[in-house]
Amino acid sequence: MIIRAGTVVTMDGLPIDNGAVAVSGSRITNVGKFSEISATNSGEQIVDLGEQALLPGLINAHCHLDYTCLRGKIPPPKSFTEWIQAINAEKANLSPENYIGSINDGFAEATRFGTTTIANLTAFPELVSRIQAPIRAWWFAELIDVRDPSRANEIVDAAVETLKSAEHWGLAPHAPFTASANLYRRCEEVARLENALLTTHLAESSEEMSMFRDASGTLYDFLKEIGRDMSDCGVQTPVARFLEILGRGGSPNRPRAIEVNRPYLLVHLNELGESDFDLLGRAARKFSIVHCPRSHAYFGHSPFQFHKLRKAGLNICLGTDSLASNDDLSLFAEMRAFQKEFPKLPPDEIFRMVTLNPALALAKPHVLGRIGKNCWADLIAVPITGSTSAFEEIVAFDRVVSWLMINGQVQNPG
């Protein structure tokens, strides 16, 4: 099949005017000018998308489809701790069937907005085998042992057993305040053995900073009350604590080269101390960061330190987070929200944060997030007028996509 479009955005070099992509099976076999592609693939079926921009499908680097049904249920809280308590209260009313419905609704919504790959955290890995993901999904089991740290290994191993039915999976120790050091270490061990990915929430709120650095604040009080061992508090920042757990010398007083065994998608990094940038920079090769602009705004966190993190060499991606702290699952809306925060950043760089950068974070830079020979045929189309640069129009796009292909199959975006 040949797909022709007024503009083809490959992510390698400039967009191609009057371009085309040849697709065979689940892969892209060629991309270039329509005249060249149609000449070398004569007899192939041609799908002409007209004056639209054909793009690589978008990649959501962080979300929790479990909570799609909580859209609008929790008003912006006064504190992060208050939000945790509110979502726990909502979750008490949900059944496995509710979660399955929620995840399926989330997939459908993400698809409408042109997302063709999703890094999805689920607190219920046992449900994964009951769900047919319509798009490419990395399933991360979200793991918490705060109430029973003696069961860390058991919790990780049980999740891994249920996840192995998924094509792509990984592990998500929830955060250093809810997952023990042993749970983190077990996850890293399993990830190494199984070649799986890792993700975790880190330095999300000012209360997490107060807890680890100062042994105080509402999150500290709440977790102490439920019986968490607080002996790791009052010493260092959450980032330093996380690196210490990985056992690579995270303390600013003991600086040494940080070797991280496995790539990690670090989610949020909203609240950082000056020394954290240096610590992160020394392990930058293995770290990707996921920023969730609208969830960030909902909580009112400190301004995201994009420039410092980029300077430290980190691979920065965008995610939606869950609908318990966001309005919808549109990555176009995340790009626009990010652009509002950083209006001087070229729009093509923002677009890389939902294509090339997350493809690298998911360890698939050669087949995902771009349009090139042998890449997976995950493509979307959006109308553009040509009145300004293609990337500017793409970032400004605020509807559902008109056309979508996943794994070489044309889908109805719904």
Ligand SMILES: [Zn+2]
């Ligand atoms: Zn999250």
